[in-house]
Amino acid sequence: MRVMLFTFLCLLLNNISLAKDIYVSRNGNDTYQGTKEKPFATLKRAQIAVRSIKGAVVVYIRGGTYYLTAPIIFTDKDSREEGAAVSYTAYPGEKVVISGGVPLKLKWENYLNGIKRARVNQNIEFDQLFAGGSQQRMARYPNYNPKIRFFGGYAEDVMSPEKIKQWKNPEGGFIHALHKHEWGGYQYKILGKDDKGGLKLEGGFQNNRQMGMHDKYRFAENIFEELDTVGEWYYNKSDRLLYYYPLNNTDLNNTLIEVPQLKSIFEFRGSASNPVKNISIEGLELKHTLRTFMETKEPLLRSDWTIYRGGAVIMEGAEHCEIKNCLLNTVGGNAVFMSNYNRYNKVSGCQIAYAGASGVCFVGDPKAVRSPVFEYNQFISFNQLDTARGPKTNNYPADCRVENTLMYGLGQVEKQIAGVEISMAMDITVSHNTIYDVPRAGINVSEGTWGGHNIEYNDVFNTVLESGDHGAFNSWGRDRYWHPDYAVMSDIVKRNPELITADVVKTITLHDNRFRCDHGWDIDLDDGSGNYHIYNNVCLNGGLKLREGFYRTVENNIIINNSFHPHVWFNNSGDIFRNNIVTRGYFPIRITDWGKQVDFNLFPDHEALAEAQKAGTDLHSVAGDPEFVNPVNGDYRVEKSSPALQLGFKNFRMDEFGVTSPALKAIAHRVNIPALTEVKERGQQIYEFLGAKIKDLNTLGERSATGMAEETGVLILEVPQSSILYGKILPNDVILKLNELPVRNRKDLLKIQMGLQYKSEANIDLFRNQSMKKIIIPLIN
Template identity: 75%
Template sequence: MKFTTMPWINLPGFLLCLLLSSNGFAKDIYVSIKGNDKNPGTKEKPFATFKRAQLALRTIRGATTVYVRGGTYYFTSAVVFTAQDSRSPMEGVTYKSYSGEKVNLSGARELQLKWENAKGGIKRAKVSEEIAFDQLFINGKQQRMARYPNYNPDIRFFGGGSADAISPERVKGWNHPEGGFIHALHKHEWGGYQYLISGKDQEGKLTLEGGFQNNRQMGMHDKYRFVENIFEELDTAGEWYFDKREKMLYFYPQQGTDLRKARVEIPQLKSLFEFRGTAEQPVKNIRIEGMELRHTLRTFMETKEPLLRSDWTIYRGGAVVMEGAEHCVIKDCFFNTVGGNAVFMSNYNRNNLVSGCHIAFAGASGVCFVGDPKAVRSPSFEYGEFVPLNEIDRVPGPKTNNYPANCSVENTLMYGLGSVEKQVAGVEISMSMDIKVSHNTIYDVPRAGINISEGTWGGHLIEYNDVYNTVLESGDHGAFNSWGRDRYWHPDYQVMAGIAKDNPALITADVIKPIVIHDNRFRCDHGWDIDLDDGSSNYHIYNNVCLNGGLKLREGFFRTVENNVILNNSFHPHVWFDRSGDVFRHNIVTRNYFPIRVNDWGKEVDRNLFPDQQALEAAQKVGTDAHSAYGDPLFVHAGIGDYRVKPGSPALKLGFKNFPMNEFGVKSPALKALVSPVKLPVLISEMKSEGQDNYEFLGAKVKNLNTLGERSATGMSTETGVLVLEVPKKSILYGKLQANDVVLKFNDAPVKNMKDLMTIQMGLQLSQKAMVEVFRNQALKKIEISLK
């Protein structure tokens, strides 16, 4: 018999289909940097690209694993999953790294350059390719665009900012500033702004585009700003500049860097994976597992879309984007210095999971869940906007299903986020329902660790997280932060109070399910540990440890706060409504309450433990805490963070119940090994008036002045006050206080020791300014400081 070939058949693909589908179940597929897309995708003859594996999978039935062999894969475009790639629950596909091999997925282009000397230690190289120059990585390490002022990690805001960053005198020295960027904090430190410099006008002033990155338009901060991507500012090691006109890359290498052997990588892509389905035709049952994702573009000039009545604008993108996805998983992946968001779940998403991941130094947020404003009834977008009462849609809940629901982020380590943008969070939730945030460790972030924008539509579960070193480059915020500003909310408090009183059903028309926050540990040194702002309603908050900033409830209704431990701080009720339905009970507070404009104390504020009789009596004078008590809570071991109480504690008699202190944060041993642990507070009640113990105060290192030697060195006449030992540049006291100062008064209140200083300061968290009296150079000096 004579056989003839059929040239129109793709023979490798045809054989692959026969091989993998003939038995009704799938076999594994392999991808390797040494592979070839004409191969059959077997272990012995793997594919070369993800896209080839993706195409093959569309013809394969049965559960399948795509094993990716070790190496760096430079993507030329994102891998986009559509409804064509959907799998049934029993036929899911997993893309994962091969056991024991490290897989790096890069959105960069690797360049081969010929370097030559320029001037003053600067090197330069001609770039022949037409590529975007947004970031530069040398040997895997991100370098910095030429900037002023130069980057200094010890400075709190931006690693350095200056009021003269765009002064006429400085701008005069820039020949071609077009393509440069201005980064600045919001005037009230509510996130930031970015601007592209498009050139100079006839008067030599900069022409700018941008400033849309914040939804509360108040302009740039006068001081906290810097400029980058300016050739004339290329003056220190680690900086670079690309001249688009000459197609010349200039780089000032660190000492010892051999550029002849260096790996030069330039990010080109915004995303590496995109899940692009719809509610009607979703992408289902795809997993990405065990790989490193890096080298994505910064997206701060695309952060334009305002969220509802908040400070936020967003860019609906990230290294991984999910829209129209169901039962998809991102597991055990390392997001390494991605330029924008790490994971963004936009609009319709159901039952998706981010688990076991490591997100470090992302340019924007860690994991975002953001729905469609068109799913919101009677939405408003700017803080001062509102829909007239007679026009408000009164139907509870969403209009459509175009939002994330029943999605989770768990066991994920996040730190160093917001390296570019400042209005970010480890986890951001907006216009979503039933989002679970569990067992994550989040620290070193410029704003909140976990943020819930508006009440739409509640049902979220925030549990077992460890969130600290927060609000590092902003102000007036919390480690956990939220606001309501739902349908009933109005920028005029009196109008809003009337709306809420006469239309009580509107209060929970958006937050239709309670939001639960339990068994977390929070720390904020520039705001509140738990900050429920502007109308946040329908919350149950219990079994949390607040390490420093206390707990705030502003406006809002139906908040039950019980069985929490609040250290070195207390309860901050702000601007409450009449008949709010709020409850605060069975909590341990370690300072007196700090109310602001509270006339009606809600449904119940009682059976709490205070530190002393004075604090308790202050509460009882305003009609709360009739059955509360005071005394030592008898913590099991505060020094190691065990704030359970011993038998015999007065807290137990009030109804407080112990809860575990060792379940906060990530669970996996591999992630735990990477964590920089939280700094536990020295309790004010345990601060010693004698001895050599050092303390931290607003970022400065201080101690009680209590030795004859210290008295002699400072010129003090008695051994009293708080001695300043060191004021690092990251401290908000930098440039105000200095070593060897002795703090004697704080806002006219005497300071005899550290306990006095901390007690006074705890009641001033909303103050923009405070007056400190110090003894310096044998004289008294009054200094105004900012507490933000």
């Protein structure tokens, strides 16, 4: 008996000593003990084993691909105490892939014109297809061409009766389109044809600024008749037949075919009162998740976004959890999504490549917001506002981080996305990330709730590639006090200035970043973004824009080949722009009050400086050569003799932008450093029309300020009381038609006016406050 007891105790102690390292292998068995010699076969079995172990645990996953039939869900049962964390990690030196897909064994046969066909026996979902590890494209019109900016190819006639007539049964196909103003995009599922031969569509909810799809930038996919080029595929669901057009001489019978089936791979599911704690995922490749664009429906307050609360990794109700050194590879939707209550979680050292939507999202609960509204034009009157400061609950992400992470090729499907998206969150740190090749912003802050974010040392470029009127860094500030009508909002903040920071209770800091945007602004603070401190940033191309908003201090920044774009400021905004180096004159639009201070800046020439001083700013600013140390290689520190230093500018480091780990730095693309140009800005030509001052709308700034979809039409600058248009047309209106004839520029306007010399009045179609208006104007006094 004593011998048996002694043997049992030895076995028990031996198991405990081995238990802190658990092993999983494709060659394992879930009836084994989970040791290195006898590993488990599945992550689920390892998860169950970890629950009964005290102390810190490492789950080593041996090399290979693990196909999940369901996501791994961590609940409060998996929560770990401080000092007793669990890490699910790849075994050193071995590649581990966790797949949300299934591999298919198919018997292929010839079909037509190089297309192959195979019967699928499993009842599975066909949303994407990977052949030999590479993602293939659904049959689409027009065919994909990476050289084309929007969608890799678009066709204006994609919904024409002539084109639809060519499709025998388009049910199950999709229409993808840009927003009419290029503010993100829309997706629609084709339900079939209607009685008139058009398409019956479901969708269009993927954007929170409902203006309809773009007339030109759109394409169709998952249409059998469009299967006509190498790399395309189509699945006939009713016949369970898969059609694929491979490269010549491809041995499909020996090519691995994988099809995603899951929306997520890892889920952390806790709550504020009972969070999941101290779990990390490390060194794994996560891939093969479903596209989720038809579930992108939830509006993010009054931003332009709707969102799907999900991703390859979902965290909700988690604390001190981390995704570390992982590759999130071509996932169908968002890569990592922190939803509602999250604290002290981190994404670090990761690579996020070619995601269908965003990289890392931090999104709180709208019920935590005081007086929330959910569309640009919605507004709650002041007497109904909850005027208390800050959030109502703690159900939002706070004190979380994304750092040292490389993100590129995002937004493969959805276009209203970002590398990092922040909404209804507080104290989020975005540090040392490299983000490029994205259709919209690299980093986006959807509204002021609740501020405190620290955005630092990021390298963000090749942004706004498939959209418009946006920035490499973009923010909106459509908080509870904000109103889309300038006059109404001006009155609100004049009477209730405490509301300005009632939502953005903590200052948002943007420092030591490098931004480049070739289709918008490098830094774009739009629609009331307030309570920002912006310093030590390098803007390489698009300049820096501040629209509406309050309490923004912009200092010690360097703006290359561009300048400062102040748009539509309010009286007593409290804005400060000082100690900056600009290389063009300012580009103000509708500025009557220049805030708290605009001074001590370095201008490129005396003409630009004189223009600013004429407007009442920059009394102590100077013009001259900044004397950059090595601008050809992107070193914009200034020499000791630079006049910028005399104004208060201080040098900051130019070698700390972006990812820090050697492995990520080795594969990251590098930003294109621009050549410094010395082109002086030509004065804008201002003309007269019926006593009003006008000009051609021909700049990105004017397009943004007016909300126009493109740079066309005639912009109204001023309507004095002496003009017969006074009281009918307002500054910032855009004339697009006169007497039903299109007005593209001033020449069109005056030519049409000359043809109306015997008429007493005419119709004008103009664009005002994001909508079209038709008015009647007199042509004679």
